[in-house]
Amino acid sequence: MSDQNHTEPPSDFALRVRALETLLSERGLVDPAALDELIDIAEARIGPRTGAKIVARAWADPDYKRRLLENAQEVTEELVDITGANVIVLENTPDVHNVIVCTLCSCYPFRLLGMSPGWYKSYAYRSRVVREPRKVLAEFGLTVPTSTEVRVWDSNAELRYLVLPMRPEGTEGMAETDLEKLVTRNSMIGTGRPLTPGEAGAS
Amino acid sequence: MDGIHDMGGFHGFGRVDTTNETTFANDAQRRIFAINMLSVMQGVYNIDKTRYYMENVDPSDYLNTPYWERWLGMVEQLYREAGITAESDQSEIPGARRIPGDKLWDGFRTLRIPEPPPLPAPIYSVGESVRMRRDSVPTHTRLPHFLRGRVGRVEDYKGIFRFADAYASDRPENQHVYSVRFTGDEIWGSGCEENTSVQIEIYEPYISERVAHEN
Numbered sequence: 001m002s003d004q005n006h007t008e009p010p011s012d013f014a015l016r017v018r019a020l021e022t023l024l025s026e027r028g029l030v031d032p033a034a035l036d037e038l039i040d041i042a043e044a045r046i047g048p049r050t051g052a053k054i055v056a057r058a059w060a061d062p063d064y065k066r067r068l069l070e071n072a073q074e075v076t077e078e079l080v081d082i083t084g085a086n087v088i089v090l091e092n093t094p095d096v097h098n099v100i101v102c103t104l105c106s107c108y109p110f111r112l113l114g115m116s117p118g119w120y121k122s123y124a125y126r127s128r129v130v131r132e133p134r135k136v137l138a139e140f141g142l143t144v145p146t147s148t149e150v151r152v153w154d155s156n157a158e159l160r161y162l163v164l165p166m167r168p169e170g171t172e173g174m175a176e177t178d179l180e181k182l183v184t185r186n187s188m189i190g191t192g193r194p195l196t197p198g199e200a201g202a203s
Numbered sequence: 204m205d206g207i208h209d210m211g212g213f214h215g216f217g218r219v220d221t222t223n224e225t226t227f228a229n230d231a232q233r234r235i236f237a238i239n240m241l242s243v244m245q246g247v248y249n250i251d252k253t254r255y256y257m258e259n260v261d262p263s264d265y266l267n268t269p270y271w272e273r274w275l276g277m278v279e280q281l282y283r284e285a286g287i288t289a290e291s292d293q294s295e296i297p298g299a300r301r302i303p304g305d306k307l308w309d310g311f312r313t314l315r316i317p318e319p320p321p322l323p324a325p326i327y328s329v330g331e332s333v334r335m336r337r338d339s340v341p342t343h344t345r346l347p348h349f350l351r352g353r354v355g356r357v358e359d360y361k362g363i364f365r366f367a368d369a370y371a372s373d374r375p376e377n378q379h380v381y382s383v384r385f386t387g388d389e390i391w392g393s394g395c396e397e398n399t400s401v402q403i404e405i406y407e408p409y410i411s412e413r414v415a416h417e418n
Contacts, residue, residue: 030241152401
């Protein structure tokens with residue numbers, strides 16, 4: 001892969017990455033095509049639409065929702081062409097609002113949501129959301145009433161979490177494919193809410 | 204290890220830039236992401252080691268190096284330890300296999316976590332209060348510093364998983380894992396926000412003792 005920016009010499013970082021890739025491919029240890037494939041998977045094949053399909057189905061089908069909450073690994077494949085592997089689904093209710101973080105590094109349910117955004121990996125988010133989640137959520141424009149527990153899930157080990165947000169009001173009878181359009185990525189991390197039908201129509 | 208990576212609860216990092224959506228800023232970042240992920244998939248090294256090597260750096264370097272660039276030194280060192288250097292002519296890594304590009308997507312898409320071997324019965328039960336150990340190990344661990352010595356409630360038993368602390372030092376070992384919830388007050392004291400909690404996976408060895416319920 002070439003460096004497209006010719007106005008500046010490549011950084012030490014870029015030179016070292018290229019040297020490493022060259023070494024590994026010359027020794028036959030990596031197939032450069034597999035690297036291209038992984039980048040394409042990361043940027044084009046996985047993403048939050050996968051999670052949104054799961055959420056919309058859970059909103060529309062109580063039996064699916066029950067099975068999803070019990071054992072997400074077994075049911076995500078019914079709907080999307082990628083396994084959830086080690087994912088656990090956390091249901092938001094009027095009593096509990098769930099939000100996910102990885103304070104120790106950057107663990108994220110990337111199989112179902114795609115690559116994590118920069119803010120998720122930022123020191124501010126990682127350090128603060130466990131200690132002052134309400135303030136951090138407010139920075140995302142989300143206010144959770146104090147009568148609702150804010151439960152922060154620190155993804156520290158093998159499991160990954162996906163938040164099942166509450167179904168917005170005024171969506172009774174909506175088709176699953178329309179419900180999907182209401183599901184934002186941040187609503188599945190816990191730093192946002194789904195769109196209302198009005199907001200989705202306007203966007 | 205007590206490293207800068209274990210930053211839960213630290214002050215001073217300021218507001219979250221909620222508009223920062225950047226995943227990759229340049230092609231070199233894409234390549235190092237892919238080189239590392241492929242190396243893990245190929246069995247060159249395990250993921251716990253990658254975390255250990257990334258956190259085991261000068262704290263100022265950790266804080267001042269862009270996210271993906273922190274990965275590079277780790278990957279270089281792991282290959283160096285495996286004997287793959289410009290100076291050597293080694294081209295074999297025991298236990299590793301090469302995944303061709305056209306086989307990658309199917310393997311990725313259908314990944315399942317293998318069943319772990321059985322262990323003796325778990326020691327703790329759902330509903331019990333348990334205290335986290337206070338020991339700080341100098342090597343990799345997944346118990347954040349802010350939970351050491353704290354008491355939480357076992358909410359769920361999750362099963363048997365690879366023990367990250369051991370795998371990071373190339374010791375294959377599995378442990379029972381519980382999902383334990385800690386109230387904001389227990390962790391942060393009187394300055395905590397109202398009605399908040401942290402829930403986290405706790406490997407059995409992280410627990411020092413069962414605690415009788417107060418009240």
